[in-house]
Amino acid sequence: MGWMSHPGWVMVSFLTELLSTSSRGIAQGMENCANDTTIINALLKETYNKHYIPSHPTRVRVDMWVQEVTSVSELTQDFEIDLYINEFWEDPALVFSDMNPCKNNISFDDKVLQRLWIPNTCFINSKSAAIHESPFRNVFLMVFSNGTLWTNYRMKLTGPCDMRLKRFPFDKQRCYLTFESFNYNTGEVRMQWNAPYPVILLKNIELPDFKLINYSVIAVEQMYPAGWWDELTVAFVFQRRYGWYILQGYIPTMVTIVISWISFYLGPRAIPARTMLGVNSLLAMTFQFGNIIRNLPRVSYVKAIDVWMLSGMLFIFLSLLELAVVGFMSRNDGLPPRVKKRKRHEEDDEGFSWKSMQTSPHLELRQFWVDKRVNSLRNSSDVVPPPPIEEYTPMEMEAPYPHISKRREKKRWFSSIRKRWRSIEIRPETVDFYSAIFFPTAYMLFNISYWGFYLTNLSEYFDDEMAAEQAGETQETLFF
Structure with missing residues (x-):
């Protein structure tokens, strides 16, 4: 057995004995630690008062996880969102680090949360709010050994949007959610965003007609009759996807306007066919315009789609006026020369028999x-x-x-x-010839100015300036 006296074997035996001794100590420590039930029963004893504020003021940190945005509606001017709202604060009455806990944090459900003091926060500007209950109430509570509490609510909200449709369908919409304590003012609870990431997107938010391109947070103090309250506001910026409107609105109306120009090449003798072509084009424009605006709120200002549709109707109406001019100039075509001469003399006489007067x-x-x-x-x-x-x-x-x-x-x-x-002797064919040049040229210049204005930041600048002026006028009215 001389090999057992080898120095390497002695070292292995020592490490084995050391590890076995430490594992026995850890097992004995785990057997003597306090479990979750023991700790919570010790904490929530009769001396704990859920109506007592832990400190004055209690600082509550808030962050938000955005799970999904399901819809953005122009008619109701709101949006639907699924999110997780997290709150962190400290309660000295819930410190259990001296109880030899088996874990440094304990998780509970909403039944335990109902027995604790909470800051009673809510979204004050939401139209509707509900906690998910699939298959149970989605409320999470974690208590740390140092007395820190973490609550998490999975909610579905409907919040308001500040709809500005002057650039529709090239617009950007802002939707807001404001979070605050409903019962406690700044002297009792101070609300603040949790740094460094107050809002986290769990996925890219994309809808069939909108895309979330930006979000921002702000914390302000708002005065109420009962004092000052901290308000945490998050603003979501949605950019509209205008591909559907290009395919269903802009291209068909452009084709309709081009079709109305075919009448310039039919000649002055095809008056019935040209009239039918112009009237049908105008009716098609009216139908397309109504099909688009029926899903929009009845705002009193002019939108970008209104400018496009009304301008198209104007071009078709002008083509009908051109048809009326051509019809008036060619009203005597096809008559015998003798009848033409007699009618011309009758027009010169103007039906007045007393020439000597x-x-x-x-x-x-x-x-x-x-x-x-x-x-x-x-x-x-x-x-x-x-x-x-x-x-x-x-x-x-x-x-x-x-x-x-x-x-x-x-x-x-x-x-x-x-x-x-x-x-001058202007013939109807000459009017049609110049109209076939003037109308496409004018429409091309209109398209250049229209798309150059609404697809650049120039229209956004004018929109922001007008919004700032309206906000200033509103503040002055409220002040006076």
Whole structure:
């Protein structure tokens, strides 16, 4: 047995004995430690008062884990979110480090939490809030040996959103949640965000029509009649996905406007077909506009989609006006030349049979009554020579009838304009030719200005400036 006296074997035997001795000591220590039931029964004895504030003030640290955002609604102006809310504070009455605990922290359910002092926090601006109960009430409580408490609630909330739809559908929406103690002011409980990560996203938040691009937190003191309260607010910024509106709104309306331009190439003789094309395009634009805005709140300001749709309707309406001009210019096309000439003379005469009234209305009226008198005398066989016609100066003739001279001047002015217009000789084909160039050019310039404004930060700057002005006016109104 000489090998047992080897120095290496002696070292192995020593380490084995040492480890066995330490393990026996740990086992004996575990057997003598206080379990969770013993500790909680010792802590929640009759001397513990759940209505007594642990310290003045008690500092409560808060952080939030965002699990999911299920919807953002423009009609109700709110959003639905699933989150975990965590609270940390210290209660000296729950220190159990001197009880030889088996663990440095103990986990409980909400039944034990109901027997402890809590800061009674809530989301004061939520429309609805509920703790998940699948399959049991999702409330977590952990008590540490140094008296620190950690509570965790898994909740589903509906919170408000500050909807600004002036840039719709290229807008960004901000939704808010405000967390505070409902019963205790700053003299009793101080609320603060837990550093360094007050809000943690458990996943990328993406919806079919929105994407969470940013969030921020702020802590402020709000005054109430009972004192000052700490308010912890988190703001979520959602950017709208406008791909659906491009496919379902912008591209169809653009195609409808282009279709309305086909009438420029049909010629002035296809008036019925061109009228049907323009009216159907206008009705299609109206239907598409109503289909989009029916899912939006009835706001009183102009949105980006309104500018697009109303401008498209204006282009179609102008094409219908162009059709009316072409129809008016080509109204005599297809008639025989003799009929055209007669109609032109009738337009020149303006249906007025007394052409001689333009020269001397007083003399013609006098001659009319003289001829009538002569005819009546001839019929009675009493031939009496007509009275001599007195000569009047132009001043005497026009003085009793000043309104006739003014009417004559107006008719001369209109006739001169009509002659100038006919001397130009603009054909309907020429109007269609220039319209086929002008309308696409104007619409292209409109598209450049529209997309350049709403897809850049320029529209956001104007929106923020107007919002700041409105907020300032509201504050002044409340102050006065």
